[in-house]
Amino acid sequence: MTKILAAIDSSPTSRDVLAAALAFAAKSDAKVVLFHAVPVPLASSEPILMSVESLGHDMLGEARAHLDTLVEEAAHPSIDSVDVAFGTPWSGICDAAKKHDVELIVIGARSYDFLDKVLGTTASKVVHGADRSVLVVRDPAVVPPVAELSQVDPDARLDDAPLVTEAAIN
DSSP states (O other): OOEEEEEEEEEEEEHHHHHHHHHHHHHHOOOEEEHHHHHHOOOOOSOOOOOOOHHHHHHHHHHHHHHHEEEEEOOOTEEEEEEEEEEHHHHHHHHHHHTTOSSSEEEOOOOOOOHHHHHHHHHHHHHHSSEEEEEEOGGGGSSGGGGGGGGSTTTTTTEEEEEEEOOHHH
């Protein structure tokens, strides 16, 4: 594996997604691309006091600033680049995976409500719509916090670890 896409949004789960992506990257000597899909703003009943172009520029800027903050906090050598784009989150993630030619997409899963059950979650749509492997991060307790990522051994390799442990077999 040479490149991983970390699908980041503004939720608290994003830090866990980044931590999981960096942990995998450290084990496989891969690079990580952070990506944030900015949903296209829908029409509102409230007046907007700026142009659509200005609003879009601000939204992309905020998303990039969020990714830059995560990169700075993680300070990890596996981080390759950041990318933001307008689009429906699930399709934007799939498009970014192709654009950056990644082998793995890492995305977070959150609890969902009735509407998500009917329409499907972003993670579910990425799993079904992507043409590459997807890791869904469900439990933040299983990945290290972002602050601990600088302590991950970048020389450790994923192929050095057993795929199945004795505890899993018994």
